[in-house]
Amino acid sequence: MPEGHSVHRIARQFDRNFVGKTLSASSPQGRFAEGAAVLDGRTAVSVQAVGKQMFLETEGDLWLRVHLGLYGAWDFAGEILVDPTIASANGRMGQTNQRGTDLDEAILDDAGENSLASIGAPRRTRVHVRMSEQTKGLHDEGMEWPPPVVGQVRLRLLTDITAADLRGPTACVLQTPEEMLATVAKLGPDPLVGDPAENEERFVRAVAKKQTAIALLLMDQSVVSGIGNVYRAEMLFRQRLNPHTPGRDVREETVRALWRDWVRLLAIGVETGQMMTMDDLSAEEYRAAMASRDDRHWVYHRAGLPCRVCGTEIALEEIGARKLYWCPRCQA
Known part of the structure; x- marks a missing residue:
């Protein structure tokens, strides 16, 4: 099961790539079709992680709550704006807390934990990610957009340049502000x-x-x-x-x-x-x-x-x- 560090990384990914943008939402799998229809066309306002759960706020006082559980994962595709406060196996590791060790080149993790392309249950991701500090035209490199749906995608969120596919979550629900606060209140x-x-x-x-x-x-x-x-x-x-x-x-x-x-x-x-x-x-x-x-x-x-x-x-x-x-x- 993804632990707290993974969910905070996911929230930071959403903060940099989705907050402030209009969302196109769909449920290719069909299990979240009604919820996706409600989300579609709304602007992402904020995001926060609490423990193993992520809460994405959209306009109209609506929150998306996601708990990945044992098998859930978010897969990202398109232009990914890199959060300079976190490291990635796809890029420079940066400063660490281990004696100030500074590693200049990428270190690839054999367990699939450290990736901008897929965060959650370890899997071999097939989605295409291009890291960027500033947006560039997707079609400059011939990238298919939107990317093809692979597997059972519960929820797909799209901006004009970034895609996030949610697979296998324990929970994927819409909440009012009161329901969201009640959920958080139950957490340690x-x-x-x-x-x-x-x-x-x-x-x-x-x-x-x-x-x-x-x-x-x-x-x-x-x-x-x-x-x-x-x-x-x-x-x-x-x-x-x-x-x-x-x-x-x-x-x-x-x-x-x-x-x-x-x-x-x-x-x-x-x-x-x-x-x-x-x-x-x-x-x-x-x-x-x-x-x-x-x-x-x-x-x-x-x-x-x-x-x-x-x-x-x-x-x-x-x-x-x-x-x-x-x-x-x-x-x-």
């Missing part, structure tokens, strides 16, 4: 939304009153927004915290450390497009990690392999119908 704090200090306090209060295992709480979107299976496993390891510890039994200083780590990791994820959770890497190690998920994490997807710290075999179990990876010794 997101480090990139709202007051930072209050966000931390909300998280601390929510964890302190729960008997539920901390591994489950980190995945509960009403407790904290945006954390998924990868970040959950990595954050628990980084704090050397037993995933089965009840929330109310976790020391407050550790709960605060979890939150502050999430603030940091989310920022890295939004910048790079990767769920980078290892620290103090050399430039060579960082390059390898950005290119391959296997070199990017402490415990995630490493069941049966030795812990990178103590050598104990990484355990795998199911909790809350999701896979949990952890070190039985470091996190005893």
Whole structure:
């Protein structure tokens, strides 16, 4: 499932390429035909991400809410204006938080996480993207416009130069402003939304009153927004915290450390497009990690392999119908 960093990157993509423009909306698949007809011809006003959900505001006090879920993805085509605050495998990686490493050339990710062309469930994208800092004529290079529909597209949004195709979302619905605010109110704090200090306090209060295992709480979107299976496993390891510890039994200083780590990791994820959770890497190690998920994490997807710290075999179990990876010794 796409985690919070991906959804924030999608929102930034929409902000630069769709906000302020008139939308042409359709549902090639037909499952969102009525909603697309309502959206068609409206101007995109604003966009925001909260956790794993994106909200696109259009004129007339109408919001489009999209939750990608396990299988959803946005595919982009046409002229893509690049957000200079985020990096891409299709362009310069830019400054990172790993010892100030500065990588000048593209690093291609084998897991499909880092792409301007497709953000969401990993897939081999066939759409054509041309990055640009200023618009150019699409037909100068003979690009077919609009691009052909590929697969089951729930919603297609078009401007005069950019296309966004939504496939396989868990939710794609229209909301009034009141409905949108009610949805957001049910979500836990997101480090990139709202007051930072209050966000931390909300998280601390929510964890302190729960008997539920901390591994489950980190995945509960009403407790904290945006954390998924990868970040959950990595954050628990980084704090050397037993995933089965009840929330109310976790020391407050550790709960605060979890939150502050999430603030940091989310920022890295939004910048790079990767769920980078290892620290103090050399430039060579960082390059390898950005290119391959296997070199990017402490415990995630490493069941049966030795812990990178103590050598104990990484355990795998199911909790809350999701896979949990952890070190039985470091996190005893």
